[in-house]
Amino acid sequence: MKQAEDIVASVGIPSQPAIMMEINDEINNPNSDLQSVSEIISRDVATAAKLLKVINSAFFGLGEKVDSIQRALSLMGLQNFKKIILSSALREAFCSKSSGSEKFWKHSMQTATIAARIAEKVGYNPLDQAYIAGLFHDCGVPLLMKKFPDYHEVTDYALSVVGADSLTGKTKSVIVVEDERYNIHHCALGHLVAKSWRLSDAVIQVILYHHYVDIDCHKDPSVRKLSAILFLADYLAAYLLYLSGGSPIDSEDEWAAMHKQVVAELEFEIEDIKDLKDEAEEQLYNFDEH
Ligand SMILES: [Fe+2]
Ligand SMILES: [Fe+2]
Structure with missing residues (x-):
């Protein structure tokens, strides 16, 4: 494992975006609710835009335009949202x-x-x-x-x-x-x-x-x-x-x-x-x- 740590030090582990960590902590907090998670997302333009883009995509086929973060989250579900932003963070941090x-x-x-x-x-x-x-x-x-x-x-x-x-x-x-x-x-x-x-x-x-x-x-x-x-x-x-x-x-x-x-x-x-x-x-x- 020492070798792994040396390689990690020389390659550098891409760090998890701070917003992702904050959202994750909030989702895992038993007292969290849609509103508290929405507030965090609203402070990060890129994440908010991503959420609205996904919820309005053909995949969800809603037939209505969603422009509220909280409504988007309630339609998508917190666990789905977590999967989507983790996938996107992984791709951005690791892929060329x-x-x-x-x-x-x-x-x-x-x-x-x-x-x-x-x-x-x-x-x-x-x-x-x-x-x-x-x-x-x-x-x-x-x-x-x-x-x-x-x-x-x-x-x-x-x-x-x-x-x-x-x-x-x-x-x-x-x-x-x-x-x-x-x-x-x-x-x-x-x-x-x-x-x-x-x-x-x-x-x-x-x-x-x-x-x-x-x-x-x-x-x-x-x-x-x-x-x-x-x-x-x-x-x-x-x-x-x-x-x-x-x-x-x-x-x-x-x-x-x-x-x-x-x-x-x-x-x-x-x-x-x-x-x-x-x-x-x-x-x-x-x-x-x-
Ligand atoms: Fe594999
Ligand atoms: Fe493998």
Whole structure:
């Protein structure tokens, strides 16, 4: 972890925008209400504009023009609002114009959306934690891209959970490849980012271990479940990446054989995984979220 901290010091963890931190604290405060959150948003022109743009977008299809912050928040819900501004903060702080960066962003949004869908299916609560874990799980990747000019050789592999290792010709975990090349892996870096951005303890933990197949490393049952959700979401998102020309991945039978603990934790059959894969392919393959 010392190495991770040194790299973080040399790359610099993008800091969470102050407004984001303030909003997050207010949303997590049990005494908060729409009015108190609205007041904070009203003081930040960019966030207020973003909220109104999203609520008036075709996605919400309201058929009325909303120009009040409080009304926009009540229509959208605080948890949805939190997801939207966290996504936007992640993109602004970590992404550049490079193609690797675009792939990272797409993979993050797809993993987040699929993780929320799985969480809903298995009745995991709080639902938004699954989305946030998916969104941030690979945020160490753009930091490695920025720090090491040759990291682009690893990007596709890092974003595909399982697959033939095109760098060595053998199947090898991406964290081993990263450790060998850079003495650091993206899970350790992502873990530090998650801590710095004050994400929940469960999210911080699952990011650190998201390439460790043994989910029993998590003692808390709720964290173990979140970890299982993230594993499956990451695999399904890697499948979508493969469809757009990324590294090949294992079939669901091969994957389930390697991830017995995950499948058991979610109480899924192979058919459930196949259904989720079809659903993701239908809804997200051409996904282009901005
Ligand atoms: Fe990863
Ligand atoms: Fe991933």
